[in-house]
Amino acid sequence: MEIKPHSPYGVFLTYLLLTFYCFGAGMMNEFVEYLSYADLGRSFPPADFARWHQATSQNVLPFLVLPILLGNIALIALFFNRPASVPRWTLWVALACVVAAWTSTILFQAPIEQQFDEGHYSPALMARLWQTDWIRKMAFLVEIGVVIYMAVCFFKQATVRLTTPDSVLLSQAR
Template sequence: MKTFPFPPHWIFLAYLVLTFYCLGAAVMNEFVEYQSWADLSPYLSSADFAAWHLATAQYTVPFLTVPAILLSGVLVLLYWHLPPAVPRAALWLAVACHVVFWLSTVLVQWPLEGALSQGSFSPDLMERLLRSDWVRKGLLLVEAPLAIYMAHRALRPANGAEVGWPVGPSRLPVPSQRQPGSLAGAKPISS
């Protein structure tokens, strides 16, 4: 059987990090980029706004689009490498959030931003972009607590057992069946 180049716990950790990064980046994008467009657009001509939009949009790709694509890819990898304690229903809910996120991005946000890049600015167009982007942020706001729940399930001790020491490098801790208050089997921390 072929082994995957990354240990499963790294895939889950990447999912957690990317989820919260994408949520933070989406909220930052709202308050920095979209609000500045709305605030400055009355002072610019449609052609100037389109040039400004094109110039600034290139910076969002590495900080917003690429991490969102990576997050969706990591989520797909979790289908095969989901920690056993995490219910599949949580994974399917996260996948549903991503499907709606990308549908909204491709069918709503990108066409609206394309119209802005072509000089079709109007306050109504900007308002639709701002409102519709909250669909995507709302989905990330649903996924963030879901990711916390999945992390809680993945990291909590199984069946009330205490978590023992890792069995080797790059391995997750394993549940041990020690008696409460017992230090039997505990390894000292070496400096």
């Protein structure tokens, strides 16, 4: 199996790697960082919490948001250039998860984080962030499950191709 930069295999492997990276980074952000918000928000004056939040939030863009966007682009590219072993329905489920996660981010998490940046930390606001974030967590969990299924389908077919003589594959193609 030759992998070219824009082959369906290259696009799929890019999506696969970015999705696994983003899942791990996202869970770290949502479980570790959000728990830190709750602890520090209770301990710091609001202005100090806002400065801390602004300083740490700068790392989210290059290490989480940008890779998520690149993974989303790879997912969309798979609709046009997908390995045959990856079922099309899995792309639709993954896309629905992406839309749910972005919708939750735009409607809930980003406005709350903006309020934190402005010095409006409160336990109630933190509770709202934690509660609404479960929408995004569930979308990420469903997507990673579907991506694991895609990977199984993809690598199962790749294994068959690597272990089957070319003459058998040619006769099957006819």
